[in-house]
Amino acid sequence: MNRQLAESLVQQFGSPLLVLDCDIVRTQYHALQQALPNVDLHYALKPLPHPAVVSTLLAEGAYFDLATNGEVDLVASVGVPADRTIQTHPIKRDSDIRHALTYGCNVFVVDNVNELEKFEPYKGQVELLVRVSFPNADVLADLSKKFGCRPEHALALIERAFALGIRIKGLSFHVGSQTKSGEKYATAIRRCQAIMNQVITAGLPPLSTLDIGGGFPVKYTPDVIGINEFCAPIRQALNELPETVRVIAEPGRYIVAPAVTNIASVMGQAERNGQTWYYLDDGIYGSFSGLMFDEAKYQITSLTQSTEIYPAVLAGPTCDSIDVIADSILLPKLANNDLIISSMMGAYCSCTATDFNFFKRAEFVVLNEQQNQVAMHSA
Numbered sequence: 402m403n404r405q406l407a408e409s410l411v412q413q414f415g416s417p418l419l420v421l422d423c424d425i426v427r428t429q430y431h432a433l434q435q436a437l438p439n440v441d442l443h444y445a446l447k448p449l450p451h452p453a454v455v456s457t458l459l460a461e462g463a464y465f466d467l468a469t470n471g472e473v474d475l476v477a478s479v480g481v482p483a484d485r486t487i488q489t490h491p492i493k494r495d496s497d498i499r500h501a502l503t504y505g506c507n508v509f510v511v512d513n514v515n516e517l518e519k520f521e522p523y524k525g526q527v528e529l530l531v532r533v534s535f536p537n538a539d540v541l542a543d544l545s546k547k548f549g550c551r552p553e554h555a556l557a558l559i560e561r562a563f564a565l566g567i568r569i570k571g572l573s574f575h576v577g578s579q580t581k582s583g584e585k586y587a588t589a590i591r592r593c594q595a596i597m598n599q600v601i602t603a604g605l606p607p608l609s610t611l612d613i614g615g616g617f618p619v620k621y622t623p624d625v626i627g628i629n630e631f632c633a634p635i636r637q638a639l640n641e642l643p644e645t646v647r648v649i650a651e652p653g654r655y656i657v658a659p660a661v662t663n664i665a666s667v668m669g670q671a672e673r674n675g676q677t678w679y680y681l682d683d684g685i686y687g688s689f690s691g692l693m694f695d696e697a698k699y700q701i702t703s704l705t706q707s708t709e710i711y712p713a714v715l716a717g718p719t720c721d722s723i724d725v726i727a728d729s730i731l732l733p734k735l736a737n738n739d740l741i742i743s744s745m746m747g748a749y750c751s752c753t754a755t756d757f758n759f760f761k762r763a764e765f766v767v768l769n770e771q772q773n774q775v776a777m778h779s780a
């Protein structure tokens with residue numbers, strides 16, 4: 402972000418800010434769509450549940466992956482047709498099921514018999530995906546620990562559903578967020594194909610859908626490979642599936658991480674132990690919560706230009722000692738009110754922010770939002 406834009410946004414809207422550029426949302430969506438042709442991309446709202454992201458993606462032809470009633474309400478308020486959505490929380494209350502069904506979303510995820518039985522009252526209305534777990538040690542968040550049935554137990558669950566008269570539409574998995582290699586997906590896809598074959602051999606109705614989840618990585622650091630190369634093994638494994646299987650994915654982070662830039666201001670400063678501490682108006686309890694919960698690396702720079710740089714500490718505004726964003730970061734001498742710009746802050750940042758100590762959360766400013774989705778639907 403250039404200096405002029407950052408300064409004018411802060412002048413108009415105050416500080417701290419999260420600047421959401423919908424053009425980048427579009428670019429990311431199309432890059433992933435190109436890397437995974439014939440895969441229907443369902444944006445997982447969890448990393449950035451913002452209406453401008455939803456309306457932008459809807460206009461581009463995306464689908465949506467929901468996990469909570471709040472997410473159902475958000476897509477409904479933006480006018481997303483319910484048949485473009487799936488509800489993928491593996492553990493639901495009856496009220497969650499009813500809320501999604503009232504909206505018109507009828508695809509849900511289960512990974513055990515207890516959950517399956519919750520759908521008995523709705524068996525004529527719903528289609529389920531069985532979530533399978535594939536443990537993945539080298540990701541930021543290994544979601545296979547918390548959710549998913551083991552591949553060798555999938556057939557029994559599907560047989561149970563059939564006995565109860567509940568339709569199983571297909572299989573899903575999530576290899577974990579910010580995954581390092583596309584091979585993880587390829588292995589999972591081939592294992593799922595084996596389960597699909599077991600289902601046919603058992604004489605049950607064939608499964609029609611494979612949901613390969615989210616987890617696609619973004620370049621927090623230069624060593625992360627580009628999305629097209631990352632998806633090469635996935636494309637190869639998908640090519641081996643019968644053409645009748647519809648493949649969908651649930652990208653979250655990849656779509657939004659690069660689309661948001663944080664602008665924070667220096668509130669004050671102090672010299673401590675040979676370093677300058679700059680206290681910003683946003684921190685660990687605010688937009689930088691991802692440093693705590695997500696272990697992501699953001700690119701942090703100052704707008705102040707100088708050839709002389711010094712090691713400094715960037716701290717958040719609260720009175721808590723853990724509220725430090727960066728230690729020994731090299732920066733020019735900053736004045737109070739100077740701006741700090743942090744990029745790649747679209748995923749798992751604002752959604753986990755708090756207003757601890759009554760420091761208000763950063764406000765969103767939306768750039769390049771188009772308002773053409775209404776026209777698209779009436780067509």
Ligand SMILES: *Cc1c(COP(=O)(O)O)cnc(C)c1O
Pocket residue numbers: 445447448466489490575577578579614615616617651652653654655
């Ligand atoms: C969090 C989540 C996603 C999105 O994962 P990313 O790593 O952000 O792409 C997709 N599906 C489910 C079920 C999730 O819980």
